[in-house]
Amino acid sequence: MITNISLVTVYCLDQDATRDFYVKHLGFKPGVDVPMGPGFRWVTLIHPNQPELEVTLMTPGPPLDDDAATFVRRQLEAGKMGGLGLRVDDCKATFTELSAAGITFLQEPSDRPYGVEAVMRDNTGNWLVLVEPKNS
Template identity: 55%
Template sequence: MITNISLMSVFVNDIDEALEFYTEKLGFVPKTDVKLANFRWTTVHHPDHPELELQLALPGPPLDEEDTSAVRRMMQKGTMHAFGIATDDCRKTFAELTARGVEYLQEPSERPYGVEAVLRDSSGNWLVLVEQRPYTGEDFS
């Protein structure tokens, strides 16, 4: 039986830079950092949710060169979506993160499902910050 998601990966340009961003700007905690001859396995997690690790990965194997190039192009264009982050107060969290120097694409805005802001990580990936509230399909009409 599947119990939960335990690992997800986000492509980054530089693992050390991303590690600094996710720990110092977002408050995540380092979990694993193993350096092998041609690969580095680096993960962080939110302090309240150690069961979900976020792997900071360079684009490359097991992707082939064509896919690696496509991922790098999307990252360079700033169109790569990483993941959503839940918050209990989007406006307050947005203010705290931007005060720490986190770049944003969209200030907090009312949506049918709550309040949403869009930020960028140090590699240009979109991070969606959401203060969710109950909604139904009718809320989108």
């Protein structure tokens, strides 16, 4: 029986820079960082409020074939990759704090049927959706 989601992948162009971005700006903690062969590292992040879920930071390369890796790299460089949905307790305050830190937002906080949502980019160009659920 499946009990939960334990791992999600976010593609990036530089594992160190992306790890540092998530740690510095978004409150994640470094997880695993181990070499897995020539040019391949297994790098994860953990959010302290959800330690059972690791975010793997993967660069476009193996196990992707060359065409797929090139496509992912181009999508990242164009800022067209989706990343994560992140729950926040106050979307407007989080928007203000991250904007002051120089984070790029594609959408300011907006009311939605499910709560307040803002869309930002991480340092690689992934879209991250910040959601303050209704009644939170």
